[in-house]
Amino acid sequence: MKSDLDAFCSEVYDGVDDPQMFEKSIQTATRMLGVARAHLFLLGGENGENDLNFTANFDPDFLQEYHTEYINIDYRIESIRNKRVNSVLLEQDINDENQLRSNPLHNELFPKHKVYALMGSNISVNGSLGWFGVSSLRKGMSFTQDQQTLFERIIPHARRALHLRQLRQEARAQMQAFQSANDSMTHGLILTSGDNIEYANKRAKDILAAGFLYMRKAELTCADPEERQKLQLAVRRANSGRAPLVRLADKRTGDIYAVQMFNPLPRFIDGKLESARNMTYKIVPLRGPEPPTEQTIERMKQFFQLSESETRVISASLSMTSLAQFSSARNIQEDTARKQLKSAMRKIGVQSQKQLFQLHEQFKIFL
Known part of the structure; x- marks a missing residue:
């Protein structure tokens, strides 16, 4: 018994990093307790992204069938939620005699999947419903005091490990959201x-x-x-x-x-x-504006009917070339270059270099 208990604690806490270890831990729990099946879950909020749900020895279709057809008529949920956390619950603690006779949960689902007497515990955390339950080996079989005592010892470990795993998932989701938001930044x-x-x-x-x-x-x-x-x-x-x-x-x-x-x-x-x-x-x-392309300059020349000299000086201005540099390169007087720029800006309808850059950005969309 002691070695199984140690194995369970080791496996369930390993589940914080590796969720598959939760399934291994409840397999160990079924063997240690001498029960047929086990179910361990902790809901994770409204969207369900952080739900943790593990079973041992259940038919793979059991959970799907339960959630699609029976969860809305499971009267035990509120009863379990109101029970003291980490306490051992037996059939008489969560079942209703009338429901036992009439509810399809007991008359259809459980018999179909050979779920007999149940022993479990409310392991809810911060309002999120949690359950750790096991079922007996045979119909009509009850749980001994030794089984209840041992189960009571492992419940807090299962609850704590699930909660830690859930916190880990939430932290990872927050980090991913943080990284996604910051990766979209321009700085x-x-x-x-x-x-x-x-x-x-x-x-x-x-x-x-x-x-x-x-x-x-x-x-x-x-x-x-x-x-x-x-x-x-x-x-x-x-x-x-x-x-x-x-x-x-x-x-x-x-x-x-x-x-x-x-x-x-x-x-x-x-x-x-x-x-x-x-x-x-x-x-x-803080990069400066992109230099104009020949295509954009040609479009501006055609649209505003600029002369060759006006087009060249506009291109130089958009390339952040000073009039002194431009006139020297063209071997013309700086005053001549200034007159060409003023003439071009008058045709275009702008009064400053800032307005010229803004108009250039608009013209960049044209092919």
Whole structure:
């Protein structure tokens, strides 16, 4: 008996990590208690995503048949819910004499699947219904005091393990929702604890993969020596309780990054702020507008009837090329380039470079 009890406890708590071990544990319970079948379940809220439901030695169709045809007439549910948690319940504790004679549960389902006398317990948690039940080997067979005592010993372990498993599933679902929400962000998010990176969303991983920013011992650093110094200074400020925002420029690509870091869990010891063990990094790429394509420029030229010179200066403006650079490259006077730009903007109907960029974004949809 003792070895079976130890095996049951080991298997049922292993079920917290591996749900299949719950089925093995109640198989052990049937052997240990000398019963025919066992049923262990804990409901998991309204949507049923976290329901846990395990059987031993039942016909595979039993649960499906019960839930589709008999659950709505199972009068015992409220009675079980109102019983003291972890107490041993026998037939007389949950059944009604009239229902025993007339309810299809007793006259059809149980005889069909050879479910005889029942012994069980209310293992509900935080309002979610739970049940751990076993059935006798033969019709008319009752449970001995030894069986009841041993059953009473294993009930709390089954309830606790199911609850822990359910908490594990809920935590995992919350983490998946958290990751899904953060993976849709347009900025990078990195959470660190000590020397470990606890979480990095997809945007952060993409930014780090570019190579300009990278993690070293769970601290954000930079490939450019000058920009690295700015980042290191910001880290020191974050360690002292601030939330600095630093601008970093990748000279190779022209990309700009806004990086903010802060300690999400500040701790004070003897009135002084402890050096941060945790750090949160937010990284926002600040790329300039995409240069115009030849196709979009051609569409604008045709639509607004721009001349060749007006089209060229508009393209340069949208490419963030200064008039001085443009005029030098075209070997014309800067004043001439300025007049061409004003003429083009007048035809287009815009009065600023900002409005020009907005109109360009609208024209990008045309093939």
